[in-house]
Amino acid sequence: MNERWRRPLAVTAVEPDPAGTFTAGDRVYSNADVTLADEGEYQRLREGYVCANCLEPHEVPFPKACSLCGFPIREQQSERLQQAFKGEKWVGPRTSNSDEFQRLDELNARAARSGIVLPYGGRGR
Numbered sequence: 001m002n003e004r005w006r007r008p009l010a011v012t013a014v015e016p017d018p019a020g021t022f023t024a025g026d027r028v029y030s031n032a033d034v035t036l037a038d039e040g041e042y043q044r045l046r047e048g049y050v051c052a053n054c055l056e057p058h059e060v061p062f063p064k065a066c067s068l069c070g071f072p073i074r075e076q077q078s079e080r081l082q083q084a085f086k087g088e089k090w091v092g093p094r095t096s097n098s099d100e101f102q103r104l105d106e107l108n109a110r111a112a113r114s115g116i117v118l119p120y121g122g123r124g125r
């Protein structure tokens with residue numbers, strides 16, 4: 001793990017892709033949306049240092065085939081990336097810290113005003 005190229009791709013999130021379910025034989029497989037940590041990690045894919053199929057890093061860019069999964073990186077990497085790239089999205093809190101603190105203050109204030117409590121199983125009588 002000394003060489004930089006060996007560093008695994010920094011992935012922030014992996015989520016199932018609801019549109020990406022397929023069956024092969026009698027098994028159901030699910031595609032996944034992988035959210036990368038930053039633009040630099042996507043750059044490693046674009047420059048052919050990381051397999052677009054299984055995310056295995058490689059020392060020499062665009063090898064003929066991935067050493068792990070056999071994906072033909074030299075021939076199909078660019079095409080695969082074009083198909084797979086879904087654009088950018090915000091990862092993390094959707095509001096700034098001050099907005100979040102204000103939201104929590106309002107929540108607490110509302111909770112302090114409310115005084116109606118229902119016991120478990122106390123509905124529908």
Ligand SMILES: [Zn+2]
Pocket residue numbers: 051052053054055056066067068069070071
């Ligand atoms: Zn691979």
